[in-house]
Amino acid sequence: MTKQNMVVADAKTGINVAISMAVSGSSLFTTAAQRPPPAAVPGPYITISRINNGARINAWVDSMRASSPTRIKASSLSDDQDSWILHHPSALDMFEQITSASKGKQIVMFLDYDGTLSPIVDDPDRAFMSEAMRATVRKLARYFPTAIVSGRCRDKVYSFVRLAELYYAGSHGMDIKGPSKGSKYKKGAQAVLFQPASEFLPMIDEVYKALLEVTKSTPGARVENNKFCVSVHFRCVDEMKWSELAKQVGAVLEDYPNLRLTQGRKVLEIRPTIKWDKGKALEFLLESLGYANCTDVFPVYIGDDRSDEDAFKVLRERGQGFGILVSKIPKETNASYSLQEPSEVMAFLRRLVGWKRMSLRRQFRMRRRLEEIKVSLPN
Numbered sequence: 001m002t003k004q005n006m007v008v009a010d011a012k013t014g015i016n017v018a019i020s021m022a023v024s025g026s027s028l029f030t031t032a033a034q035r036p037p038p039a040a041v042p043g044p045y046i047t048i049s050r051i052n053n054g055a056r057i058n059a060w061v062d063s064m065r066a067s068s069p070t071r072i073k074a075s076s077l078s079d080d081q082d083s084w085i086l087h088h089p090s091a092l093d094m095f096e097q098i099t100s101a102s103k104g105k106q107i108v109m110f111l112d113y114d115g116t117l118s119p120i121v122d123d124p125d126r127a128f129m130s131e132a133m134r135a136t137v138r139k140l141a142r143y144f145p146t147a148i149v150s151g152r153c154r155d156k157v158y159s160f161v162r163l164a165e166l167y168y169a170g171s172h173g174m175d176i177k178g179p180s181k182g183s184k185y186k187k188g189a190q191a192v193l194f195q196p197a198s199e200f201l202p203m204i205d206e207v208y209k210a211l212l213e214v215t216k217s218t219p220g221a222r223v224e225n226n227k228f229c230v231s232v233h234f235r236c237v238d239e240m241k242w243s244e245l246a247k248q249v250g251a252v253l254e255d256y257p258n259l260r261l262t263q264g265r266k267v268l269e270i271r272p273t274i275k276w277d278k279g280k281a282l283e284f285l286l287e288s289l290g291y292a293n294c295t296d297v298f299p300v301y302i303g304d305d306r307s308d309e310d311a312f313k314v315l316r317e318r319g320q321g322f323g324i325l326v327s328k329i330p331k332e333t334n335a336s337y338s339l340q341e342p343s344e345v346m347a348f349l350r351r352l353v354g355w356k357r358m359s360l361r362r363q364f365r366m367r368r369r370l371e372e373i374k375v376s377l378p379n
């Protein structure tokens, strides 16, 4: 372990704070794919030294509340919605523009799971996707390389989706595996592609157990072990108790300077302090598929949560493809387009499949016509 001085931007205030933090050496980050490890740099996240600061706890809760609205004020919403939709129009309304922008390029699909392919439900173990959605994603994977990118443990998200032909990036991309069968897009024989945080596993397990113990006193609190990260779900906790639960989580994290905390929709998540997120996972998967430096690739990422913003941002910075935010209400986002709920995601994916099928048929007919012309020409 070495001490490292860093400047960390406070996510809420934007103020830079100098901190001294213990970080581990490179041996901590050995990878399954023998790839250079990501740097141990905390992003704009809460630092351990300030973790029990009352204002900070409130900031977590406020931020989580903002991304998980439980009450919607109809009057103010209507104006906000109108102006927001101008900047983030429906991907269904903009379908023709989207497909024409992808002309001549390989579309690669990235799909979040919770709130994107399945509805958000009170019990995270029962966030099932419909058979219709499964059939749609199966068809999608026939025409485009497709990856599921989730905060959940990879095995868990696979148990919900059950499609062997997809790429899976679990634990916010810290656990990536290629298709086990049936995909024409499968590259190489290696099943597990990347696990950049494998040496954090014992620590994550320890924190999971500590969080289970400490949150017992809060009714409705749910702790989920996602293998490379831990989620504390607030979905079934009375909003009056959110600060108390956040304090309990903060107290446990005090002992783990190599872990950081992020907020999502009614969830606090604890992850290793490595610079790895859904955006990095997207880049890694594009590279694995052979599109690292290609200009003829068109990645489409659909997600509903704050953690998906890292992927939206990568697409904006690359100037390739686009992000689609799944949300019924206006939210600050790096996504270009929006869809309101999983049923609209399914409608969009179906249109994409139908459009691709039609274009392939058209290409096939044109090729056949050219062959016929060639044959009919005198030698």
Ligand SMILES: [Mg+2]
Pocket (backbone or CB within 6 Å): 112, 113, 114, 115, 116, 303, 304, 305
């Ligand atoms: Mg989600």
